[in-house]
Amino acid sequence: MPTGPAADLKKVRDTEAGPIMMTTLNGPKSGVSGKVWVWLPPQYNDPAYAKHGFPVLTLYAGGQSAGYNTWTDNQLPIQKIDAELSKAGKAHPFILIMPVQNLNSSESKALECSDIPGQPKIGTWMAEDIPDFVRANFRTVKGRDGWGLMGASTGAFCSAKLALQHPETFKAAVPIDGYFNPDSPLWHGHEQERLANSPGQLVALGKADVRMLATAGGSNAYETGLVKAWVKKAAPPLTVEYYEQPGGKHLTSDFKKMIPDTLQWLSKNLAGPEAD
Template sequence: MSTLAELSLTDWWPLRGLLVAALVVIGVLVCRVRRRPARVMLSLLVVVLAVMNVLSWINASYGYYLTIGQAIGLPGRDASSLEALNRSRMPASGVLISITIPGHTAHFSARPAEVYLPPAWFARPRPKLPVLLLLHGTPGSPTDWTDGGGAAATLDAWAGAHAGIAPIVVMPDINGRFDADTECVNGPAGQAETYLTQDVPDFVTSRFFTQPPGSHWAIAGLSEGGSCAVMLVLRHPARFAVFADYSGLAGPRSGDGNALGDTVPALFGNSLAEFRAHEPGWLLTHQRYPQVNGWFEVGDQDGDPLAAARQLEPLATAAGVSGRLTIVPGGGHSFFLWRKAFADSLPWIASRLGLAPDATSRPR
């Protein structure tokens, strides 16, 4: 079973190649078989295989599921109750749990969050560890970072090199539904900003014995989550000190690009003042952020996010942010880039959260 679970879903061979071969063979049989029932059955099989090939191509393009095991949950980590975890000994690797974070203040209906607890969390006496919020995009869900993003493996590798110490990483729901798009603001889709900056930190600090919000808290994210990370840290610098933006746009947008379109009426009730108060470019030119650290990483083939990073990074530097920009040659808007971006930036994030000396990795 473990061998089957490790078979690649992104390489052409064996699975994707076999799907294509099967489609061709059955297509030929459809043309040769004369009995109507058999032709109907084979035709239906052709349709199923064609759909599977399309889905396989999409998955390979975005790098969401790397193996069969990821796609069907094998091997998986069982969600554990906090009571059971509290009785655990220090494990060799981190533990991933799924837990509902209620929106008591925001009244935001969120899907369960994923939480990574590093081995050091199980030590006695338990250390107060820093926290990283890791945000998904849209369409998406909190499990995107543990499935397509490979976050647990990246964190385990870093913790393994640092005596089991790593940030507690919380992957909360930012949209409420797979296809929703709050842009992490308090708008028509829900009070997402209040949820992420009040409800989530309050819950995490009370349940996981963490450092309090402030200089030991960070936000990172991919795509929409990257834009959210920049915006939320700039709007709440007393609660968060570090952001990492992987392929985000220039700010909250109702569309897929940097152009405003109907952003102001759709997200901010036609209030230009509210839009400006959430626009990173405006914030960076009107306020100073000497206590904030920021990392931008984007592929050189990713048009609007690349333009956004090139716009925001110098503005951030001018505003006092200790920032870095990494442009990945050949990189697009996919989990191939986001896995790399998280691995690239994690040592730097950890150093800014006080867990290790300054990272040696440098932007390209």
């Protein structure tokens, strides 16, 4: 059950599958203040599920995502798809959490979901403050078994990195068409810290008991080569499956086509709603 205190959530958009709400989360552990969007599945307010905790899926967008998130608009209509699939018994009804990734839209200020020395601690905000916020406000699955991450492009980097760094919090992740080597200019002079936040390094350490599905667009030879090479480096107990989207390009329109399959994969690898 929610632990409180309750956040000030305001409706910012209606979808065919219910409203999207938003709040500004002032992270007590990180000191970072950023926008977080929330969608609750229809089952959440169904009396039959009144005492159930729900799985949580945090979504990261492509690009800088400073003040916006493409999972909150019709570009990536994951809310509608999840509602349809969960109604049909093909996917879990997920609580969807959609935070910003950056605090500045300039690529030279990219934080890469990390605590870069001398910069806002957005890695702590994402890995600790956001899960604390979710547990404070919503009925969730106990432990890590119902907590997943998914992102596209830059968001794929974030989802892979955070899952590898925090297997105590997250059990599964889906990096869609991602990259795995931190390249923000803000890392200059901090090579040791950069490598400690590199999915390219973390994947081979054998320290994360996490399940992943890594995807690449089949029409992009550079991308498929990059993702395949990363998948091959995975060391147990980490498991990484690879999926190549036939003819897929590095476009939001192709990311959209991936949503049904990725939600079903996540549902097979995460716990569903459970009674308290």
